[in-house]
Amino acid sequence: MTDVLQLVKNRDPGEREFHQAVYEVVESVKPVLDRSPEYRKAAVMDRITEPERVILFRVPWMDDQGQVHVNRGFRIEMNSAIGPYKGGLRFHPSVNLSILKFLAFEQVFKNALTTLAMGGGKGGSDFDPKGKSDAEVMRFCQSFMTELARHIGPNTDIPAGDIGVGAREIGYLFGQYKRLRNEFTGVLTGKSLGWGGSLIRPEATGYGSVYFAREMLATQNDSLEGKVCLVSGSGNVAQYTAEKIIELGGKVVTLSDSSGYIYDEEGIDRGKLDFVMRLKNFRRGRIKEYLDKYSEATYVEADSTLDHNPLWDHKADCAFPSATQNEINGKDAANLVKNGVKLVCEGANMPSTPEAIDVFLDKKLLYAPGKASNAGGVAVSGLEMAQNSMRLSWPREEVDSRLQIIMKSIHSTCLDAAAEYGHAGNYMVGANIAGFVKVVNAMLDQGVV
Numbered sequence: 001m002t003d004v005l006q007l008v009k010n011r012d013p014g015e016r017e018f019h020q021a022v023y024e025v026v027e028s029v030k031p032v033l034d035r036s037p038e039y040r041k042a043a044v045m046d047r048i049t050e051p052e053r054v055i056l057f058r059v060p061w062m063d064d065q066g067q068v069h070v071n072r073g074f075r076i077e078m079n080s081a082i083g084p085y086k087g088g089l090r091f092h093p094s095v096n097l098s099i100l101k102f103l104a105f106e107q108v109f110k111n112a113l114t115t116l117a118m119g120g121g122k123g124g125s126d127f128d129p130k131g132k133s134d135a136e137v138m139r140f141c142q143s144f145m146t147e148l149a150r151h152i153g154p155n156t157d158i159p160a161g162d163i164g165v166g167a168r169e170i171g172y173l174f175g176q177y178k179r180l181r182n183e184f185t186g187v188l189t190g191k192s193l194g195w196g197g198s199l200i201r202p203e204a205t206g207y208g209s210v211y212f213a214r215e216m217l218a219t220q221n222d223s224l225e226g227k228v229c230l231v232s233g234s235g236n237v238a239q240y241t242a243e244k245i246i247e248l249g250g251k252v253v254t255l256s257d258s259s260g261y262i263y264d265e266e267g268i269d270r271g272k273l274d275f276v277m278r279l280k281n282f283r284r285g286r287i288k289e290y291l292d293k294y295s296e297a298t299y300v301e302a303d304s305t306l307d308h309n310p311l312w313d314h315k316a317d318c319a320f321p322s323a324t325q326n327e328i329n330g331k332d333a334a335n336l337v338k339n340g341v342k343l344v345c346e347g348a349n350m351p352s353t354p355e356a357i358d359v360f361l362d363k364k365l366l367y368a369p370g371k372a373s374n375a376g377g378v379a380v381s382g383l384e385m386a387q388n389s390m391r392l393s394w395p396r397e398e399v400d401s402r403l404q405i406i407m408k409s410i411h412s413t414c415l416d417a418a419a420e421y422g423h424a425g426n427y428m429v430g431a432n433i434a435g436f437v438k439v440v441n442a443m444l445d446q447g448v449v
Contacts, residue, residue: 001026001033004045011050015098017325021105021350022049024357024369028432031421042448044440048108051101053077057147059125061140064133073144075123075151075159078104081442084155085121086111086378088162091169095126099325103162106349107378109435110371113410116382121157123148129164130284141172148173149180154187154388160381161190163324166236166281167202186388189381193393198384200399201377206240206347207400208376208407209320209368210248213345215411216366216427225249228316230341232256232309233323234280234287237347237374241320242273254311256323257287261311264290264297308332315339322347330355337363346370357428364425372414372431379406 008022026045033039055075062068074097077085087107090100100122108120125144129137152159161170170190177187184196191197200207210224217223227250231242234255242252251267255276264272275293279285288299300310308331312319319341321327325348328336333356336344343366346352350370352360360367380403387393394402410431417437418430 001030001045004049007046008049012098012101015101017098017102017350018105020326020354021102024350024354024428025105025109025432025436028429029436032433032437035421038444039440042444044443047443048079048436048440049105051076051078051104052080053151054097054101055123055148055151056097059127059140059144059147061136061143063136071125071127071140073123073125073147074100075148075157076100076104076121077151077157078120078122079108079439079443080119081439081446082112083117083119085157086118086160086381087120087122088124088160089165089169089173090122090124090162091127091129091164092124093126093128095124100124102325103349106371108439109432110375111378111382112435112438113372113413113431114375114379114382114406115409116379118378118382121159122162123159124162124165127164129169134168137169138172141169142176145173145176146180149177152177152187154185154385158186158381158385159188160378161236163235166190167192186385189384191384196384196388198380198387198399199394199396200403201380201384202236203240203243204380204403205237205374205377206242206322207244208379208403209237209241209322209345209347209373210244211376211404211407212368212373212411213318213320213343213366214248215408216343216345216368219415220366223248224318227251227318228253229318229320230254230312230314230316230336231320231322231347232261232311232327232351233321233348234276235323237377238320238322239273239277239280241322241347242268243270245320246270246273250318253314253316255287255290256311258302259286260288260299260301262287262290262297262299263311263314264294266296308335312336313339316341318343318345320345320347321351323351324348325350326353328352328356330359332356333359337365342366344368345373347374349374361426361428367427369428369431371435372410372427375410376403376407379403
């Protein structure tokens with residue numbers, strides 16, 4: 001296993017996030033490889049850590065003043081052993097090859113856990129939609145899709161949204177694909193309801209995360225009722241995580257963005273959350289504006305010189321990191337434990353560093369890795385694909401019911417796999433093993449390809 005990690009590091013030097021994602025899986029699946037030597041002979045680790053295809057292209061576009069800009073576009077088609085590539089597009093200045101490869105690698109196992117026939121991929125650009133006009137975003141999306149269109153399709157690769165890619169961007173991307181290919185097909189998920197989208201899709205990642213947390217608490221004969229919850233982020237995932245926590249009787253006290261975070265000891269109720277949704281989704285404002293309406297809350301400016309994030313240093317019962325990768329480090333994890341947190345459920349992708357995960361596991365917290373707990377989003381994307389194929393639109397209740405069934409299934413799959421390989425109760429090991437076994441068995445069935 002050391003050889004596998006060294007190979008990845010030598011082949012992809014400097015790709016820190018990708019190395020981290022591979023390390024986590026490699027550490028978990030060692031018992032599987034020890035029990036099944038045919039996996040080693042077939043070099044499944046070498047194959048599964050190498051993308052099937054990496055697409056890199058320039059994206060030229062013109063701003064409202066007539067100035068031309070050039071960004072980079074990416075698509076990582078990681079693994080198609082169990083279905084067409086499936087995974088989001090991220091538009092953010094931090095986007096690079098390492099981040100997208102880690103996300104695509106995680107997506108392979110996440111999609112396998114959903115029980116749906118989807119491979120793993122990820123893509124995006126270092127374009128920043130913040131501060132851009134709708135016309136500028138449209139021109140960028142059209143340029144981006146002009147190149148991407150030749151690499152995707154409803155039976156090949158089906159992108160979705162991610163950070164910086166919401167309903168507006170999906171609409172512009174879909175329109176350009178339709179224009180280029182002269183076909184109306186389910187090539188993107190996260191579409192608006194009027195033209196092929198699915199009910200519950202915007203809510204799915206956040207709702208699914210909370211449903212997974214509910215299942216974890218149920219193993220302790222407990223529930224979210226009355227639990228104080230820390231939630232990071234204020235985008236799609238954080239908003240609907242907060243909404244479902246409130247609905248199930250929990251109390252959300254924090255939300256954040258890249259500028260800082262708010263702490264409302266009285267709790268962010270349904271009315272306050274509606275304000276946040278209008279602020280972030282329509283006005284595209286900053287979370288500190290929450291205090292303009294709710295002065296009883298406090299706002300803490302983000303400080304990159306600190307060795308911890310003070311958002312995670314409040315008394316609470318549960319934590320739902322729902323912003324971005326590596327937002328909880330070892331010191332943050334220690335602060336969560338010190339402040340009484342008993343459950344950490346990841347809504348973002350890989351939001352906890354390896355040091356933080358070690359703390360969670362050492363202290364026996366209920367810890368849900370993102371590849372299991374945030375799989376609700378891609379699960380409902382899969383349901384959207386099914387509806388598109390049948391030219392049907394299921395009612396809200398049916399989609400939500402299917403989402404709950406899928407999250408319950410993922411929870412039990414993780415526990416069963418962990419117990420089978422001697423790590424009872426370890427959701428991280430269970431998620432990695434269950435996803436890994438499904439994918440590599442399909443790879444072996446299909447030969448050396």
